[in-house]
Amino acid sequence: MVTIEINGQQVEAEQGQMLIEAADKAGIAIPRFCYHKNLSISASCRMCLVEVEKAPKPMPACATPVADGMVVNTKSTYALAAQKSVMEFLLINHPLDCPVCDQGGECDLQEFSIGYGSDKSQYAEIKRVVKDKDIGPLIATELTRCIHCTRCVRFGQEIAGMRELGATGRGDWMEIGTYIEKSIDSELSGNIIDLCPVGALTSKVSRFTYRVWELANNDSISAHDCIGSNCNAQTKNGEIKRVISRQNDSINDAWISDRDRYSFEGLQSDDRLTKPMIKKDGAWTEASWDDALQFAVNSLKDIKDKSQIGTVCSPSVTTEEMYLLQKVMRGIGSNNIDHRLRQSDFRGQDQDPLFPGLGMSVADVAAQQAAILIGSNVRKEQPIMGHQLRQASLKGAKISFVNPVSFDANFNVAHEFTIAPSQMFKELKVLAKVALENSSAGAPEGLAALVSSVKVTDEHKQCIAELSDADNSMVILGTIVQAMPNYSAMRILASYIADASNSTLSYLTPGANTSGAYLSGLLPNRTQVAQGEFANTDGLDTQAMFAQKLKAYILYGIEVERDLDNPVQASQALDNADFVVSLSAFVTDAIKAGSDVILPISTITESSGTLINVAGIWQSFNAVSKAKGLSKPGWKVLRVMGNLFNIDGFDYQSSEDVINELKSALALENSQSETSRATNQLVWDCPENISAQTTDIQRIAELSIYNVDAVTRRATALQKTQDAQVDVAKINSALAKKLKLEDAQAVTAKQADNTAQVTISIDNKITDNCVYLSAGNVAASSLGGGFDTIELIPA
Amino acid sequence: MANEVCFRTLHLDEPWTLESYLSVGGYQSLKKILTEKIPAEDIIEQVKTSALRGRGGAGFPTGLKWSFMPRQSEGQKYIVCNSDEGEPGTCKDRDILRYNPHQLIEGMAIAGYCIGADTGYNYIRGEFWEPYSRFDNALKEAREAGYLGDKLFGSDFNFDAHSHLGGGAYICGEETALLESIEGKKGQPRFKPPFPAGFGLYGKPTTINNTETLASIPVIVEKGGQWFLEHGKPNNGGTKLFSVSGNVNRPGNYEIDMGTPFSELLEMCGGMKDGYKLKAVIPGGSSSPVIPGDQMMDVTMDYDSIQAAGSMLGSGAVIILNDKVCMVNALARLSHFYQEESCGQCTPCREGTGWLSHIMHRIEHGHGKQEDIDLLDKVAGDIMGRTICALGEAASMPVKGFLKHYRDEFQYHIDHKKCMVGPGSK
Numbered sequence A: 001m002v003t004i005e006i007n008g009q010q011v012e013a014e015q016g017q018m019l020i021e022a023a024d025k026a027g028i029a030i031p032r033f034c035y036h037k038n039l040s041i042s043a044s045c046r047m048c049l050v051e052v053e054k055a056p057k058p059m060p061a062c063a064t065p066v067a068d069g070m071v072v073n074t075k076s077t078y079a080l081a082a083q084k085s086v087m088e089f090l091l092i093n094h095p096l097d098c099p100v101c102d103q104g105g106e107c108d109l110q111e112f113s114i115g116y117g118s119d120k121s122q123y124a125e126i127k128r129v130v131k132d133k134d135i136g137p138l139i140a141t142e143l144t145r146c147i148h149c150t151r152c153v154r155f156g157q158e159i160a161g162m163r164e165l166g167a168t169g170r171g172d173w174m175e176i177g178t179y180i181e182k183s184i185d186s187e188l189s190g191n192i193i194d195l196c197p198v199g200a201l202t203s204k205v206s207r208f209t210y211r212v213w214e215l216a217n218n219d220s221i222s223a224h225d226c227i228g229s230n231c232n233a234q235t236k237n238g239e240i241k242r243v244i245s246r247q248n249d250s251i252n253d254a255w256i257s258d259r260d261r262y263s264f265e266g267l268q269s270d271d272r273l274t275k276p277m278i279k280k281d282g283a284w285t286e287a288s289w290d291d292a293l294q295f296a297v298n299s300l301k302d303i304k305d306k307s308q309i310g311t312v313c314s315p316s317v318t319t320e321e322m323y324l325l326q327k328v329m330r331g332i333g334s335n336n337i338d339h340r341l342r343q344s345d346f347r348g349q350d351q352d353p354l355f356p357g358l359g360m361s362v363a364d365v366a367a368q369q370a371a372i373l374i375g376s377n378v379r380k381e382q383p384i385m386g387h388q389l390r391q392a393s394l395k396g397a398k399i400s401f402v403n404p405v406s407f408d409a410n411f412n413v414a415h416e417f418t419i420a421p422s423q424m425f426k427e428l429k430v431l432a433k434v435a436l437e438n439s440s441a442g443a444p445e446g447l448a449a450l451v452s453s454v455k456v457t458d459e460h461k462q463c464i465a466e467l468s469d470a471d472n473s474m475v476i477l478g479t480i481v482q483a484m485p486n487y488s489a490m491r492i493l494a495s496y497i498a499d500a501s502n503s504t505l506s507y508l509t510p511g512a513n514t515s516g517a518y519l520s521g522l523l524p525n526r527t528q529v530a531q532g533e534f535a536n537t538d539g540l541d542t543q544a545m546f547a548q549k550l551k552a553y554i555l556y557g558i559e560v561e562r563d564l565d566n567p568v569q570a571s572q573a574l575d576n577a578d579f580v581v582s583l584s585a586f587v588t589d590a591i592k593a594g595s596d597v598i599l600p601i602s603t604i605t606e607s608s609g610t611l612i613n614v615a616g617i618w619q620s621f622n623a624v625s626k627a628k629g630l631s632k633p634g635w636k637v638l639r640v641m642g643n644l645f646n647i648d649g650f651d652y653q654s655s656e657d658v659i660n661e662l663k664s665a666l667a668l669e670n671s672q673s674e675t676s677r678a679t680n681q682l683v684w685d686c687p688e689n690i691s692a693q694t695t696d697i698q699r700i701a702e703l704s705i706y707n708v709d710a711v712t713r714r715a716t717a718l719q720k721t722q723d724a725q726v727d728v729a730k731i732n733s734a735l736a737k738k739l740k741l742e743d744a745q746a747v748t749a750k751q752a753d754n755t756a757q758v759t760i761s762i763d764n765k766i767t768d769n770c771v772y773l774s775a776g777n778v779a780a781s782s783l784g785g786g787f788d789t790i791e792l793i794p795a
Numbered sequence B: 001m002a003n004e005v006c007f008r009t010l011h012l013d014e015p016w017t018l019e020s021y022l023s024v025g026g027y028q029s030l031k032k033i034l035t036e037k038i039p040a041e042d043i044i045e046q047v048k049t050s051a052l053r054g055r056g057g058a059g060f061p062t063g064l065k066w067s068f069m070p071r072q073s074e075g076q077k078y079i080v081c082n083s084d085e086g087e088p089g090t091c092k093d094r095d096i097l098r099y100n101p102h103q104l105i106e107g108m109a110i111a112g113y114c115i116g117a118d119t120g121y122n123y124i125r126g127e128f129w130e131p132y133s134r135f136d137n138a139l140k141e142a143r144e145a146g147y148l149g150d151k152l153f154g155s156d157f158n159f160d161a162h163s164h165l166g167g168g169a170y171i172c173g174e175e176t177a178l179l180e181s182i183e184g185k186k187g188q189p190r191f192k193p194p195f196p197a198g199f200g201l202y203g204k205p206t207t208i209n210n211t212e213t214l215a216s217i218p219v220i221v222e223k224g225g226q227w228f229l230e231h232g233k234p235n236n237g238g239t240k241l242f243s244v245s246g247n248v249n250r251p252g253n254y255e256i257d258m259g260t261p262f263s264e265l266l267e268m269c270g271g272m273k274d275g276y277k278l279k280a281v282i283p284g285g286s287s288s289p290v291i292p293g294d295q296m297m298d299v300t301m302d303y304d305s306i307q308a309a310g311s312m313l314g315s316g317a318v319i320i321l322n323d324k325v326c327m328v329n330a331l332a333r334l335s336h337f338y339q340e341e342s343c344g345q346c347t348p349c350r351e352g353t354g355w356l357s358h359i360m361h362r363i364e365h366g367h368g369k370q371e372d373i374d375l376l377d378k379v380a381g382d383i384m385g386r387t388i389c390a391l392g393e394a395a396s397m398p399v400k401g402f403l404k405h406y407r408d409e410f411q412y413h414i415d416h417k418k419c420m421v422g423p424g425s426k
């Protein structure tokens, strides 16, 4: 620690810190444009010039390291003269039409110019005009307003890992742009809007729909992946107009993904359900809440055998809803409750940890020295996790992938094992063999025999060595592997590899609240945990519920044809059922076709609640926007259902009552907001040695980035991005040649008796003999299991 | 005596060949150092004694600069030669590359030895095709003859050098922009600290010297620091190349002793052309403040004297202006240059150079206003000392200099919307 003096005040600072950081900590404001805590220092705007005793020139506070005894003045005549001249320079070419600028009211330039500007400009020349550029559906440019702080450029290089924007030209002809006209495609691109200190980069979706001073700030939590990024959902008259990021250094730093930023558009979609609806004699009529709930409850009561009721819930609803949903179902005697929509292999479920999580904080990931991701397109699935891994990689971490697709990475990948889903088990056997050979501990029972026939390569050896040599490393199970037919066997091997290489076994989980689902007991095989214990139950998992064609279903926040691994199987089960109740924020023909009553529940931002992220952090939030029509927060609807079923203990006054009940059951103090991260490592249980067929063509399904949930699917701008263009069947050129197919050719995709019309896209990132046809899109809704065999037939 | 250091091969036929260079004792300094195992400290001491100051413009003592390098520390280090030569008026480095490239190579190798670098880069101005290929050929010759490569002269010292054709921008001559440019990035100066001696090319300790600085080294080693010093004056050692341009009879590069009176230099150039009178001199490249002719006649050509006269020796480009030159027009041209060449990253320079240029354009074309003269002075002052690199000063100092001595011509332009100097000028 060193002591410096700023404006006569003694300030403690850390060695190596820059003046601006020390001043910020001490609450001394220094104006700045180019400096940003989470970006590298460019020291170029010169707005932060201050007087440093004995320095021959004014010094930029953002780039001047503190030194013991340094005497600094940020407000002396000398410092102010420098700051004012910089302000004048910035303004000479800046349009002075703040009233028509979207940034007006939250513009750093506007703000500082009030403090440092002069009311009269001596600039008599013509101002510079810069042509705006079309950089895609998300971000609007008004580059005449640019002050060349290069925050957006540095963001691309340092955080997004894509050099999409740059500064071309010299002097006052310097322009920010993409060089050749193209869209900005990073999944984190929208952050440059938050970063831009002026109105040069604004949100194409939000701009001009409000003036900043009309917006209310609401702390909220992003609900589109398991990270739980902190955000500020800004509202006008109870409607979300814009979502911006909110700093949280242990989760998302200063960033949010584009999905978290732009999904809110889906809230205003035309197919929002605003009133309860009942189907009578094949015709839909609107109903009152009382009638609809009574109808639903009575119909369920009519099902005498409660094991004939199946409940499937989205993994992206609040913990309160999950907890109450399972409580209602268990209350009436049904254990068929699940939230694992895309999982198809449940054989290992009794080995599941308390909740499948990271085993560390989100930010800790950036400090790892090695990691291997199994079945994960992390960058698109959990963009902030991709960011943390990239930061680790930039610090030298060795990060490897075992995947069926060579997904684009924005960092150096140490090793990439790209193989068909059916061969992934074998690949993990190879890695386990290396781990076994390196391990000094004895081989667990059966492992040596299991791996005896596989061949080890140098690359596998290196990959495992990197894990073992690292002080801290992880083996990560992604959502793709979790959906594969042989998941439980692969997970055991992954767990062994983690054990043997002294790494943490981590999960990246589907949806926003898989952790919440586990902790609240939304599972068929075990009850909710009470005082550290849970009882095993024998309910049906998602797959079994639909395979066994039950008499009744409760669908909570689900679009069957898009959310489930096998949409056709599920739709058939619904058709066959006597009674189906959907609790949903949206109404579609498909939902109507598959239900008998639809109850309008709020989306996450319209309700208070709690999400528990993949690191076990409990984050509660208030309702941000007004409920649509007569829709109600889910916990309230479930409370009434509990009462109508005459189940005890449904007297909650608020969502806090619900979450507190769960917390005390988990022996968590009410004020506590983190579930301790028990180890994820499994007890060894030698998997069956399956050698898969290799001749059939196998489908690869991944829930693509903008198809993850009902709200995101309806966000129109996101749906126009490059990443959303997934309504194609991707195959590599070898398979195209074998099948005599061409790029852009229309074909029929066929899985068993199910077909869909799709277009071929040739992409050599797909592994051999596989068809990548992502889940959640329209074409996939008439197909079967995500990793089942598939045929492509020329139309 | 002239042409004793950088131009010592100039009298020969094809002075650029290895053969020519060897005939004047080329590569003997390097050989001596390596075979006699002369410690690097001793060489650096000689360079300090010589009072050699950086010829790139700033005049920083070369020996001192070398001593900043963490010579003993492990790891890659670099010597980088700055042949970007962009300062208007300067053309001396070009002739070193064309006529005596081997001496530069030997100088780079010796510098590499002194700072612990085994690799050198020569960043050559983008427009210098002929000098580039001369230098590149010389590198080949040297490599083939064993003056570059591993275990030079049987020692443990390895050294190789590479040429790099520049990006074609004045700013790439600023040493850290130059490093960025070699790295394949846009040539923009880095904020310092960290300085190149700690964090230079590819993040490794690096010394950057001007072509003339490095080309002087073999002769200093051969003849001793004292010999070199005595060619100049204390604190202003050696001979210096002056690139004389403008209204003289024989413009060109002159290698003369530091401290030679300006009047003698003017005489060497055959005096003023067409009998016109000397009006003013820009003594050290376009960035240095202009000095009125009369005053210049009393100045000697060395760092300290020119500084005492209110300007800088800079890169040694001497621009001679006769009494037909309109000072408003001259400054308008210079200001336009700096507007074009500002890299644009820092606010005062990006916006200020453009503003200066706009005002000058207006005054030059008869649209000046009374306030403009003070405004020019203010804008120049607001740039100075507030930028990342010295281009800000380079753009401002000429403005300050022209206004100091020729304010009346600016006033005349504003009042009469035409030039004060007679017909023929605007």
Ligand SMILES: Cc1cc2nc3c(=O)[nH]c(=O)nc-3n(C[C@H](O)[C@H](O)[C@H](O)COP(=O)(O)O)c2cc1C
Residues within 6 Å of the ligand: B053, B054, B055, B056, B057, B058, B059, B060, B062, B065, B082, B083, B084, B085, B086, B087, B170, B171, B172, B173, B174, B175, B176, B208, B209, B210, B211, B213, B214, B389, B390, B391, B394
């Ligand atoms: C805008 C600008 C342009 C420069 N151009 C050159 C150049 O063309 N050649 C050069 O040697 N030095 C140039 N310099 C100076 C270099 O930054 C650096 O000081 C010099 O190369 C160091 O070598 P020296 O110590 O041998 O002089 C320039 C500096 C500035 C600020």
Ligand code: SF4
Residues within 6 Å of the ligand: A145, A146, A147, A148, A149, A150, A151, A152, A153, A176, A195, A196, A197, A198, A200, A201
């Ligand atoms: S567009 Fe915005 S963020 Fe980018 S350089 Fe310009 S002012 Fe800075």
Ligand code: SF4
Residues within 6 Å of the ligand: B171, B188, B189, B341, B342, B343, B344, B345, B346, B347, B349, B350, B387, B388, B389, B390, B391, B392
């Ligand atoms: S002073 Fe000018 S040239 Fe130098 S870094 Fe700043 S903008 Fe670039």
Ligand code: FES
Residues within 6 Å of the ligand: A031, A032, A033, A034, A035, A042, A043, A044, A045, A046, A047, A048, A049, A060, A061, A062, A063
């Ligand atoms: S904030 Fe320090 S120079 Fe921009």
